[in-house]
Amino acid sequence: MKNQKFLVPLAFALSMTAAGAASAQTLTMGVRGGPESMDPHFSALGSHAEAAKHIFDTLVWSGTDLQIEPGLAIEWAPVDEDTWEFKLREGVKFHDGSDFDAEDVKFSIERIPVVTGPTTTAIYVRRVTEVEVIDPLTVHIHTDGQAATLPNDFIRLFIVSSEAAADYSTPETAAEGFNSGAATIGTGPYKYVSWEPKGDLVLERNDDYWRGEGAWETVIRKEIPNDSSRLAALKAGQVDVINYVSSVDYLALERDSSVDAVTGDSVYVMNLQLDQREDTPMVRAIDGSDLAENPFRDMKVREAIDMAIDRETMVDIVLEGLGKPANQMMPPGFFGSSEKIPMPEYNPAKAKELLTEAGYADGFEVDLYCTADRLPGDAAICQGLGQMLTQVGIKTNVNAISKTVYFPAQARLEYSMFMNGWGTLTGEASYTLGSLAHSNDPDVKLGAFNRIEYANADVDRLLQSGATMMDEDERRATYEEAMEKTMADKVYISLVQLQTVWAAKAGMLEFAPRFDEDTLAFFITPAS
């Protein structure tokens, strides 16, 4: 799991005065997206949680490599089948000087389902049935059955002050109370000063932070969604660091000595998904007539598709080197990623043979749908995919479209072959396989994002039993097996794992890229 590559310091021996963005006490970050509200419980969006992490702390912390570490809770352990005990950190104070205790934890957990917005944070507490305060520094969390991954669910569970937020905990009052700052009282490294939707978030240092004092007196988090504008702001000295540098700009930055670029692996893997229904809408014979059956139900056809894809070319040409070939739906090293899965071989001749054997000597025609504006390179990968598949005889019509159209249509099961990225934000397999690989079954609350009607009884069984295994090694082996079985069916064909690029003024800052792509001011320090 430890990946040395992540500790690339930004420091280079260059003068600090050259940058001149602001005083050394102020850090100005140019970021692509921001919070949707100052209420940390309103949205589960990545950029929302990233902003909230400056002001609020979570019970369980997720580190640079997504390993779980103590946060406001210092230790946790299951006490019986459906109860976890969390021991809380002593002596932590909120920004208003009041003490943090178990009541705040109970209050925060109970508040979430009430105030959450459409990007629902209810997922963090979906297993929780009751919160019991044992003493000021101990809570028992009762769950609906065994919840082995409960600590993972809590990595974005922000703790607000039960006193300050007491009057601002209904859907109508929450935004008002938190956006005005009245309830925006956390235990985090920075205190709230001001915020404007889609504008600047201004923060000042919390001198009593339990992790120690941050390096910056003031932090300004500027939202600049346009990639080129964000880079221009960095080059003009308006911001000190930016996230999500595009692959095109990255090439240019490599030759630019005034800017340091830092590359980190991303949790996102691009997956091609093949509809398994008997009747699938977007497939037809070359002459336009209907096919007798859905070709994607034939293992030979799925294998042919897998072999037709040249992952190396995808990475080198399409993504300008900012990625890695992928053979499974999670990056290597994650809890449940298997080392036994081979990297698929690129062999177009064999792919053609397989198609002939499957009875599609003339190929067939399919409409491929992908997102075009969600992740770096998604549209380009889609086009590459179209060409590679067409070369082996599967005439592919590429439709790289906006995510606003793609996801609703995908949810209505309108596609036969589609591709989008999936990010394993918790770093473990129950998050990914539980949503994608289990058959869609509301009764066991699994498979909600399985939009190809994939069902494998073995995988279902493994996932259901894995979710209740309290022993970590046993659980890991179970998820690895589920991953192997899922990938072997080739209904989800993983293509590439993406990488993310940050950029900062040369020689100014030092930080380690995080797997979840968060840009956190507390962990950015001036270069020494």
Next chain:
Amino acid sequence: MLGFIIQRFIQAVLVMAVMSVIVFFGVYAIGNPIDIVIPPDATQEIRAEAIRRLGLDRPLYEQYYYFITNLLQGDLGRSFVYNMPVLELIGGRLPATLELVLISVISATFLGVSLGIYAGYRPDSWVSKTIMAVSVLGFSVPSFWVGLILILFFAVNLGWLPAGGRGETVEIWGVAWSFPTLNGLSHIVLPAINLALFKLAMMIRLARAGTREIMLTDTIKFARAAGLSESTILRRHLLKLISIPIITVFGLELGSTLAFAVVTETIFSWPGVGKLIIDSIGVLDRPVMVAYLILVAFLFVSINFVIDLLFALIDPRVRQGAVA
């Protein structure tokens, strides 16, 4: 005149009603906003709950009915994404767009009309030819590209002006404006130039065409015969006669720029309404989209109304026609 106003008012209400239906049903047709914003580990139950909370499980006509009844009570609804009243969200960003657009459209008009009259008055001089050449550029170069070049040149290479964002603001009548401060002005310059370029080119062409046509008419000949100085002729006669198309275009441009300064606002990270609407479309934030487009319809209707009144003031023929 009163009849004219009432007629206009009814028209406005109809336009907005049609607009609300088109937008409401159009956005609905794209799909369920929940599917774009829902987190990947949500269970089926959580998804259904999120849909229910936004009222998206109700039949469409019922959702529309709620929307319209609230609208008639002055409530445009709450944003799905920000959980804030839509009016507050739009109102908070309107001053930024307003000051940027007014500065750019007004300066483009003054400069454009002056240059255009000169180019029409002295069509053969090399200055006029240069002006016309520049106006062709203003028309043909895409504004997002010009914006990026402006940033590259003035902000990144020369470092004279900021690359984007809005500067310091001062409160006037409880609204934050950035143009009265030096820092604020330095932030406005580049986006204003970017926005103004196209309008400048159009104003030059309009004024030039008008001038060339009017200079050949009897009005000018008689005025010259009467011994009026050239500058009096230009100011008193020519300017008045070419102003009707210019005012029409000014009004429409003002409206469309206010509503759709999206490209410039995005490139310069200007916190205006254009950026808000693009972001809202990105996540299908229906209350914001519908409210915004209805406000835009309202804006256009009112601008056209004001333009019609202005015509009546400038041109006696229109005035008499309206009375009769």
